[in-house]
Every structure is written in C-alpha cells, then in structure tokens.
Amino acid sequence: MKITVVGGGSTYTPELIEGFARRAGVLPIDELVLHDIDTERLAVVGGLSRRILARHCFPGRLTTTTDLARAVDSAAAVLVQLRVGGQAARLVDETLPNRFGLLGQETTGPGGFAKALRTVPVVLGIADEVRRRARPGAWIVDFTNPVGIVTRALLDAGHRAVGLCNVAIKFQRQLADRLGTTPERVRLGHAGLNHLSWIRSVTVDGADRLPELLSGAALDELAAQVRVPAGVLRDLGAIPSYYLHYFYCTHEEIRAQQTGSHRAEQVLAIERELLSLYADPGLDRSPGLLEQRGGAYYSEAAAALVTSLLTGDGAHHYVNVRNDGVLSGLPDEAVVEVAADVDTAGPHAAAVPPLPPEMLGLVQAVTAYETLTVEAALSGDRGVARRALVAHPLVREWEVADAFLDALLTANSRHLPRFLASEAAHA
Structure with a gap:
C-alpha cells in the first residue's frame, strides 16, 4: 500500500508521519511518498521524517520526490497540503484587505478568496494526475485551505475526495479534557461549513453535556477560547468555531490588524525556526514548537481518516462532504462540514438537526x-x-x-x- 503526501515539505509533515507510524499495525503501508516542488524543504523534512520512522521501527520505506507523476503512481490515497505562493502570499492575503477597510484572513473573507483563486486550479491539476496514475478508486484527502472550496472543486470535477480540517478534532480533545473523559467517548454535534461551524451538542455516552459547558466559569473560558463575548455562546446555545470571531467581532479584528497584528508574520518566524530544528540530525520527533504553528491534531485526524478510508473500520470523523440533504436549506451540491462514519465507500454523514435562522x-x-x-x-x-x-x-x-x-x-x-x-x- 502506497500513500502520498503532496506538499510533503510542509512543516506539518513530521507530525503526520508520526500519525502513520503509530498506525502501522492496522494500516499496512509499504511506501510513504513525500512530494514537493521545494527541494531544500523536502530534503530537510524528509530527513526528519526518516528518523521518526526509524524510531518507530516502521516497516515500510519513505520516498521523497519532486516528480508528481512518480509520487502518485499506484497510490491508494493522496493527501494534499500545499500553499500556492508560500507564506509570502499568505502575508499579502492578510494585509492587502486592510487597505480597503476589510478584514484580512487567510481562509475566509477577501484573503481566503485570493487564496482560493490561486489554489483551486493547482489542486485540480494534481487531482487529474492522481486520476491518471493512482490506483483505481484512490482517495484524495484535502487539507489545503480553503478546504470547503477546494473540496467542492474536486467533487465538482468528479474526483473521489474528502476534505479535512482540524477544528472539530481539536474541540473534541479540549472538551474531553474539560469534562474529564477520553476523546473517544465524546461526540460533537458539529455542523456548518468549513471554518463556519457550530457545536450544538457535546454528548458523552449519549448524555448531552453542552448545557453545563455553557454555564458558570466554563462559559467565560470557552468564550475566551473562541474569541467572542460570552453572550454570543449564551444566545446561540452553541460553541462557534473560533473562525466565527471574524464575523461576530469584525471591526474589533480589523482595528487590531490595522495596528500591524497579523498571524502570517508570526508563522513566518515559526516556520524558519522549525526548519532549523528539523535539520538537526539528532532530532527524531516533532518538536514542541510545532504546536504554535497551528493545525493541532491534524496528524491524528488525517492518519485516522486515511485508515478508515482504506480499511473500512467505520470510525467517526468530522469531514467536508457533499451536502446531499444533510443540512436543510442548502443545495445538495454544497460542501458541508459534519460528523460522519467512514468506511471504504467513503463518509456516511450523521443526521443534523435544522440550523436556526x-x-x-x-x-x-x-x-x-x-x-x-x-x-x-x-x-x-x-x-x-x-x-x-x-x-x-x-x-x-x-x-x-x-x-x-x-x-x-x-x-x-x-x-x-x-x-x-x-x-x-x-x-
């Protein structure tokens, strides 16, 4: 079994490699392939990835290549995690809108629009190569933002694709810790669009624990976590994705950005330091600094999703899929982010109560x-x-x-x- 990561020079990759290494007993991978157009980054990230796999005594091999055709040839699954234009383009996405009194953010609003225009044609070109060369029935798992838009473009073009975001799994882990239980026992009533979703129930062993989370000190702590006033959570009776801060507190965020506060600048600095750490031949695990990069639990979500798609274990995930009647009031062809049980046939979305107005x-x-x-x-x-x-x-x-x-x-x-x-x- 061959699994390919397009954008393998990403600083996220070592954590993803660890996720696959931990699943070697249930997902028999013969070859992991890292593809990237940046040879220097690919060499650094590939070196660390090999050391991680060696520490885990991973039975398969790791290949690095700049040749896309070779990378996807006979692959059973292809993960796409790229950034067209790199972090420099992200900085433009976050700063250019401010000149027009608009909010600058890399995945939503006008900044996310710019990123989508750059990204959709590139990802579709990669997907066409997957269609030509990968194993019949191969899955494309998209982690490239804006995930909802990219996934819709892939599905519209007839590709076998699923979109993945780390927001829901991050909430699941954090809420499990807050409730004193394990993540596996927590199910989220998570629904909406990618980076535009709400959690309307938090069930543990079938009992909804959301009401207690929306009361007392927990309410204020959750509100601070998602960066909106506590009254928003109280009025909605739900926990909004932290990306809804940009909709519920737009002018506050624009004022902060116009003083020079942009996440892209922080990420640029973190990426430089991470790549310097990755180049250390003595390092054989993901450094703690990676948590500051963003994308927490991505490796867990991605490796688990690929495992379900290729083994049919039927596990529960939070994914971006065709609506097909799941969210009433939206066209079937829309792409929504919802909970789903996943097997080799793909995601089977859970029922979602109608969204309030x-x-x-x-x-x-x-x-x-x-x-x-x-x-x-x-x-x-x-x-x-x-x-x-x-x-x-x-x-x-x-x-x-x-x-x-x-x-x-x-x-x-x-x-x-x-x-x-x-x-x-x-x-």
Whole structure:
C-alpha cells in the first residue's frame, strides 16, 4: 500500500508521519511518498521524517520526490497540503484587505478568496494526475485551505475526495479534557461549513453535556477560547468555531490588524525556526514548537481518516462532504462540514438537526460565495469574481469589491494566469 503526501515539505509533515507510524499495525503501508516542488524543504523534512520512522521501527520505506507523476503512481490515497505562493502570499492575503477597510484572513473573507483563486486550479491539476496514475478508486484527502472550496472543486470535477480540517478534532480533545473523559467517548454535534461551524451538542455516552459547558466559569473560558463575548455562546446555545470571531467581532479584528497584528508574520518566524530544528540530525520527533504553528491534531485526524478510508473500520470523523440533504436549506451540491462514519465507500454523514435562522442565513450566504468562487477560479472571469466578493458577508459593497479585486489580481498576477488570459481574450 502506497500513500502520498503532496506538499510533503510542509512543516506539518513530521507530525503526520508520526500519525502513520503509530498506525502501522492496522494500516499496512509499504511506501510513504513525500512530494514537493521545494527541494531544500523536502530534503530537510524528509530527513526528519526518516528518523521518526526509524524510531518507530516502521516497516515500510519513505520516498521523497519532486516528480508528481512518480509520487502518485499506484497510490491508494493522496493527501494534499500545499500553499500556492508560500507564506509570502499568505502575508499579502492578510494585509492587502486592510487597505480597503476589510478584514484580512487567510481562509475566509477577501484573503481566503485570493487564496482560493490561486489554489483551486493547482489542486485540480494534481487531482487529474492522481486520476491518471493512482490506483483505481484512490482517495484524495484535502487539507489545503480553503478546504470547503477546494473540496467542492474536486467533487465538482468528479474526483473521489474528502476534505479535512482540524477544528472539530481539536474541540473534541479540549472538551474531553474539560469534562474529564477520553476523546473517544465524546461526540460533537458539529455542523456548518468549513471554518463556519457550530457545536450544538457535546454528548458523552449519549448524555448531552453542552448545557453545563455553557454555564458558570466554563462559559467565560470557552468564550475566551473562541474569541467572542460570552453572550454570543449564551444566545446561540452553541460553541462557534473560533473562525466565527471574524464575523461576530469584525471591526474589533480589523482595528487590531490595522495596528500591524497579523498571524502570517508570526508563522513566518515559526516556520524558519522549525526548519532549523528539523535539520538537526539528532532530532527524531516533532518538536514542541510545532504546536504554535497551528493545525493541532491534524496528524491524528488525517492518519485516522486515511485508515478508515482504506480499511473500512467505520470510525467517526468530522469531514467536508457533499451536502446531499444533510443540512436543510442548502443545495445538495454544497460542501458541508459534519460528523460522519467512514468506511471504504467513503463518509456516511450523521443526521443534523435544522440550523436556526441566525446560523442558516450565514451559511447560505457563504455557500453562495463559495459557489461563485469556484466558478471564478476556473474561468478567470472578473465579473464572476466581483460577484463572489459582493456575496461574502465580510465584503458586500460593490465599489470596495471592485477596487480590492484590481489590487488582488495585481499582487497575485503570476499565480492567476486564467485571469490574464480572460482579459486578453476580451481586449
């Protein structure tokens, strides 16, 4: 069995490798392949990955390559975790919107839109190579943000794909610790879109423990964790994803960003230090600093999901899949983030109670934006791109969207050839 990681030079990779190494007894992997276009990063990350596997006495082999065709040839599963333009592009995504009075964030709002335009065509190109060369029925697991949009593009193109995010599993672990139990006993009523979701129940052995979490000191602690006022949780009767901070506290976040507070700058520094640590030939495990990089529990979620897809163990996961009636009020072709039991046939989504109006309205608006964003990314049509931005609740105004789009296309010109071709065709 061969499993391939596209974007294998990511600083996340060593933790992912540990996740697969721990599952060697249930997931018999003959070969793990790390693919990346950055040879220097691939060499550093690949070296640490080999030392990690040696420490675990992993029976398979690790291959590193810059050749995508070789990487995906005969693979049973391909994980995609790339960042088109690197951290430098992320910094632009987070800072450029501020010039227009908009919020800058790498996965949602106008920054997430820029990232989607760059990313969707690249991931679809990789997926086409998987279709040509991987094992029949191979799975694509997407961890590349914006996960919901990328997963929708993959599914629209007919690929066998599942989207994965670490938000739900992180909550599961944290809430289990708060409730004094193990994560396996905790089931979350987690539903919405990627980075736009709410937890509306927290069951332990069938009993809903959410009411006690939304009372007393626990309420204030949870509110601080997701960076919204406690009254938000109390009114909703739910725990919002921390990405909803950008919707519920928009002006507060814009003010902070306009003083120069951007996560991308911190991540750039962390990545440099991590790669320096990874290069140490004596290091054979993920360093503690990796926790500050973000993506906590990603390795656990990804390795467990691939195990379910390839062995059919039927385990419970939180994934991005076609709606197909799971969330009422959304089209079937939308991609939603929900709980699901997973086997070799794929995810089987759990039933979700209808979302209340204040949640459903926001989800419907962002779903419309995601639909238009996929179309814009594939067509290079400026008119569709403007419509996508106007549809997003964090943009809305046409004149702002028009001016921002001009700046976005200029800043990302080398990554958006479709828009250049479209403009030339209409010149």
